[in-house]
Amino acid sequence: MIEDLVAARMQMALSLGWHIVVACLGVGFPALVLLAEWRGIRTGDRGWTLLARRWAKALAVVFAVGAVSGTILSFEMGLLWPGLMGTYGEVIGLPFAIEGIAFFIEAIFLGIYLFAWGRLPPRAHLLSGIPIVLAGLASAFFVVTANAWMQQPEGFRLVDGRVVDVSPWEAMFNRATPHQTVHMLLAALMVTGFLVASVYAVAILRGKGDAYHRRAFALAFSLGAVAAPAQVAVGDWAAHSVAEHQPVKLAAMEALFRTEQGAALRLGGIVVDDELRYAVEIPNALSLLAYWDPDATVAGLEEVPPDLRPPVGIVHWAFDIMVAVGLALLALSAWFAVVAWRRRRLPDSSWFYRAAVVAGPAAVVALEAGWVVTEVGRQPWIVYGQMLTADAVNPMSGLRYGFYALLPVYVLLTVALIYVLRRLARAPFDDGAARRVSDYRVVPDGEDPR
Amino acid sequence: MSAADVCLALLWLGIVAYVLFGGADFGAGIWDLLAGRGEPGRRRRELLEHVIGPVWETNHVWLIFAVVIGWTAFPRAFASVAGTLVVPLTLAAAGIIFRGSSFAFRKSLHGERFEGLFGILFATSSLLTPFFLGTVAGAVASGRIPYDGYGDPRTSWTNTTSLFSGLMAVLVCAYLAATYLTRDATRTGRDDLAEYFRGRALFVGWLTGALAVVGLVVIAQDAEALFIGLTGVALPVAAGSVLSGVAGLALLHARRYTAARLTAAGAVALLLAAWAAAQYPYILQPGVTIAEAAAGEAVLAAVLASLAVGAALLVPSLVWLYVLFQREERVVEAGDGEPGPGERDRR
Numbered sequence: 001m002i003e004d005l006v007a008a009r010m011q012m013a014l015s016l017g018w019h020i021v022v023a024c025l026g027v028g029f030p031a032l033v034l035l036a037e038w039r040g041i042r043t044g045d046r047g048w049t050l051l052a053r054r055w056a057k058a059l060a061v062v063f064a065v066g067a068v069s070g071t072i073l074s075f076e077m078g079l080l081w082p083g084l085m086g087t088y089g090e091v092i093g094l095p096f097a098i099e100g101i102a103f104f105i106e107a108i109f110l111g112i113y114l115f116a117w118g119r120l121p122p123r124a125h126l127l128s129g130i131p132i133v134l135a136g137l138a139s140a141f142f143v144v145t146a147n148a149w150m151q152q153p154e155g156f157r158l159v160d161g162r163v164v165d166v167s168p169w170e171a172m173f174n175r176a177t178p179h180q181t182v183h184m185l186l187a188a189l190m191v192t193g194f195l196v197a198s199v200y201a202v203a204i205l206r207g208k209g210d211a212y213h214r215r216a217f218a219l220a221f222s223l224g225a226v227a228a229p230a231q232v233a234v235g236d237w238a239a240h241s242v243a244e245h246q247p248v249k250l251a252a253m254e255a256l257f258r259t260e261q262g263a264a265l266r267l268g269g270i271v272v273d274d275e276l277r278y279a280v281e282i283p284n285a286l287s288l289l290a291y292w293d294p295d296a297t298v299a300g301l302e303e304v305p306p307d308l309r310p311p312v313g314i315v316h317w318a319f320d321i322m323v324a325v326g327l328a329l330l331a332l333s334a335w336f337a338v339v340a341w342r343r344r345r346l347p348d349s350s351w352f353y354r355a356a357v358v359a360g361p362a363a364v365v366a367l368e369a370g371w372v373v374t375e376v377g378r379q380p381w382i383v384y385g386q387m388l389t390a391d392a393v394n395p396m397s398g399l400r401y402g403f404y405a406l407l408p409v410y411v412l413l414t415v416a417l418i419y420v421l422r423r424l425a426r427a428p429f430d431d432g433a434a435r436r437v438s439d440y441r442v443v444p445d446g447e448d449p450r
Numbered sequence: 451m452s453a454a455d456v457c458l459a460l461l462w463l464g465i466v467a468y469v470l471f472g473g474a475d476f477g478a479g480i481w482d483l484l485a486g487r488g489e490p491g492r493r494r495r496e497l498l499e500h501v502i503g504p505v506w507e508t509n510h511v512w513l514i515f516a517v518v519i520g521w522t523a524f525p526r527a528f529a530s531v532a533g534t535l536v537v538p539l540t541l542a543a544a545g546i547i548f549r550g551s552s553f554a555f556r557k558s559l560h561g562e563r564f565e566g567l568f569g570i571l572f573a574t575s576s577l578l579t580p581f582f583l584g585t586v587a588g589a590v591a592s593g594r595i596p597y598d599g600y601g602d603p604r605t606s607w608t609n610t611t612s613l614f615s616g617l618m619a620v621l622v623c624a625y626l627a628a629t630y631l632t633r634d635a636t637r638t639g640r641d642d643l644a645e646y647f648r649g650r651a652l653f654v655g656w657l658t659g660a661l662a663v664v665g666l667v668v669i670a671q672d673a674e675a676l677f678i679g680l681t682g683v684a685l686p687v688a689a690g691s692v693l694s695g696v697a698g699l700a701l702l703h704a705r706r707y708t709a710a711r712l713t714a715a716g717a718v719a720l721l722l723a724a725w726a727a728a729q730y731p732y733i734l735q736p737g738v739t740i741a742e743a744a745a746g747e748a749v750l751a752a753v754l755a756s757l758a759v760g761a762a763l764l765v766p767s768l769v770w771l772y773v774l775f776q777r778e779e780r781v782v783e784a785g786d787g788e789p790g791p792g793e794r795d796r797r
Contacts (some may be wrong), residue, residue, distance in 0.1 A: 027783050036711070050470075057558065060554060060557075060558075061554045061555065063458060063507070064495070064507065064550050064553065064554035065547075065549060065550070065551045065554065066508060067507050067511075067550060068510075068546050068547045068549070068551055069547065069549035070514075070544065071513065071514055071543070071546055072543045072547060073538075074514055074517045074518065075517070075532070075539050075543045076519060076543070077521070077532075077539060078528055078529060078532025078533065078539075079536050079539055080528035082530070082532055082600075083681050084528070085521050085528060085529045085532070086525055086526045086528070086529030086530070086533075086598070087525070087526055088523060088525070089467050089521040089525030089529065090521075090522055090523070090746060090749045091528075091749075093518060093522020093523070093525070093748065093749065093753065094517075094520055094521065094753060094756065095750050096518040096521070096524065096748060097519060097522055097753050097756055097757065099518075099520045100511065100514050100515045100519075100759070101756070101757070101760035101763070101764060103514060104508065104511045104515070104760075104764055104767075104768075105513055105763060105764065105767060106766060107507040107508040107510070108508045108764075108767045108770075108771045109767065110507065111503075111504040111505055111507060111508055111771055111775075112504070112770065112771055112774060114504070115503060115504035115676065115775065116504075116774060116775075119774075131767075161541070163746075164746065165746075165748075166746045166748055166749050168748060168749050168752040169752060188572045222666075223685075270758055271456070291745075322495060326574050354716055361596075369552030394533050394536065394600070396533070396536055396600060396601065396603050399601075400534065401534060402540045404542070405540065406543075406544065409547060409548075413547060413551060416551065416555055416568075417551070417555075418594030419564070420555045420558050423558065423559060423562060424558050424563070
């Protein structure tokens with residue numbers, strides 16, 4: 001039996017951790033579909049159109065589950081954390097209101113894009129997809145500003161437990177907003193690119209190395225490969241900002257218990273009794289990375305009382321995993337880029353494709369690990385330095401049953417989603433010249449582009 | 451009118467739009483559940499799937515819109531509602547997940563294994579979700595949400611007013627959907643289906659009206675403040691709702707489907723407006739005013755400014771979406787190899 005606060009946190013983590021994956025696809029995938037459709041229109045090559053159609057069907061499913069799993073989150077904000085929403089709802093409400101508008105735009109144009117295929121002239125149809133991409137980026141941006149505010153709460157004063165003098169714009173554009181939003185948007189592109197590419201990497205490894213699969217792989221992987229180097233740079237920027245504004249989180253990320261001058265970077269290891277053991281140590285590297293000075297002083301967890309420290313082991317490992325995967329994806333992207341640049345084609349090595357198969361799930365792991373760093377690293381605060389998670393949670397007893405009830409729902413949803421996407425991947429091709437008017441479930445003409 | 455009043459009006463607009471559009475999508479799911487087996491059932495399901503397919507996600511966003519305006523403009527009232535009604539809101543949340551995802555899954559698995567399973571999930575969750583959301587409305591309307599605190603997690607939504615409004619929500623969804631589908635059926639050249647849904651719309655319409663009368667008795671006994679409001683200041687609005695509802699049924703009877711749609715929607719919109727008027731100026735009963743619960747002026751101003759800019763983008767987009775899919779002509783039915791006689795050649 002777990003206690004209600006833990007259950008509420010796990011329910012939130014489950015819902016958010018699940019939604020974030022499909023939300024990333026909701027941001028990045030429309031761009032891939034449009035690129036394929038655009039190339040189809042421009043080159044007149046029917047293979048691109050078939051690819052765009054195929055992806056659009058997967059997008060329809062992913063977007064639908066993204067829409068509903070996102071709605072649940074808006075419910076849970078109130079159900080699980082009424083203390084947060086009652087006190088601070090007005091401070092962080094504005095970005096959600098704007099995100100709501102953006103999401104409206106996304107849903108409207110997705111409906112048009114998917115269901116008016118074959119009804120609108122090709123160019124008009126292509127254009128109808130552009131608002132989906134823009135609104136997708138915008139909704140991700142605005143939602144993340146609200147999370148950034150929870151890390152860097154600004155734009156209000158607290159008097160007797162009530163907020164006054166709220167400046168919603170200041171709250172939205174807080175100090176954590178620039179790096180967190182860019183980090184997230186790039187992550188969305190990486191997850192989409194590498195995840196879609198890994199599907200085609202499997203096909204190529206199974207001997208389906210034809211033009212259709214290779215171009216699908218190349219387009220998707222390029223998206224991830226373009227985002228990866230930028231992401232490493234943005235990650236560095238984010239770490240500096242955390243070092244400056246959330247030193248306790250940085251200390252947890254690096255499992256630095258004692259304040260040190262010329263702090264070593266410690267990779268991996270096990271936390272035992274407020275001490276990190278068996279870690280790989282690189283002398284002075286943490287000071288250098290965090291402050292560009294090998295002798296800089298880095299604050300340790302000892303600066304705050306034990307009950308105000310986040311769980312160190314989880315945050316430290318999550319951070320190391322995220323960075324390791326990010327660097328590995330960068331290396332793989334470099335391989336891809338070098339071959340593309342020097343030989344103007346895809347790599348031949350089957351090792352490259354094996355790595356590319358792993359790259360998709362690995363990008364998801366990095367994404368989740370990154371969110372663990374952000375959210376668990378902020379604990380025990382729900383609003384950093386202002387409100388404890390324990391004070392925000394719904395005091396209703398038996399809250400944990402909600403978590404027990406939703407757990408199987410998400411398991412079922414995951415199984416069903418993967419099943420349906422796999423079935424869609426095996427369905428016959430169609431080019432969207434609808435026989436049944438306005439219905440995107442088209443009578444297949446059985447043609448194979450390969 | 452203060453900024454808080456405008457925000458609440460917009461929130462209410464969101465709820466009304468959610469019921470009129472999103473509610474009808476749930477209603478379509480309820481008719482999916484009752485569509486029957488075999489070829490006739492398949493044709494009915496195909497029509498409603500065809501109609502809600504392009505628009506249900508957009509219609510669903512009204513709910514998100516209402517929720518975020520709620521917590522931004524009236525944070526403590528929102529937290530009180532959500533913090534009290536954990537059970538029905540969690541069940542509604544699960545219903546929302548199942549409805550949306552099963553609908554998308556079923557569409558992707560046309561003619562395959564598990565199509566039926568997802569169909570059942572879609573249809574049952576379409577029935578249950580409005581019920582639970584209705585109990586939430588009943589809990590708020592009957593004054594069971596203590597402001598800035600937590601009400602009884604069980605009786606807040608298992609009382610007679612809540613159960614009544616849950617049932618009412620289901621019937622309203624079914625009524626709106628059946629009424630809308632009559633026109634969609636004639637528009638796509640399926641007159642027999644128009645007759646089918648016309649009969650059901652008439653039946654559910656009268657049933658909803660009868661239940662509303664019973665409901666007045668329930669409300670009189672269980673939610674006095676609401677009853678006083680409904681029979682007082684809100685009486686003209688409530689009377690308008692009844693008139694519009696009767697007119698809608700008469701128009702359905704006369705097979706004037708486009709007009710029947712408008713009057714049916716009008717009846718439901720006026721019903722919600724009557725509730726709002728009965729409760730004004732209190733956001734939560736007893737006695738929590740809108741002004742008291744409202745967020746700070748700067749927040750309200752920022753939200754209103756954003757929504758004004760948003761509306762400039764949204765309204766034309768929404769119009770395009772609905773016009774595009776309501777203007778289509780006859781549909782070739784699945785299984786027909788060739789286009790039907792009424793289809794405009796688009797190939």
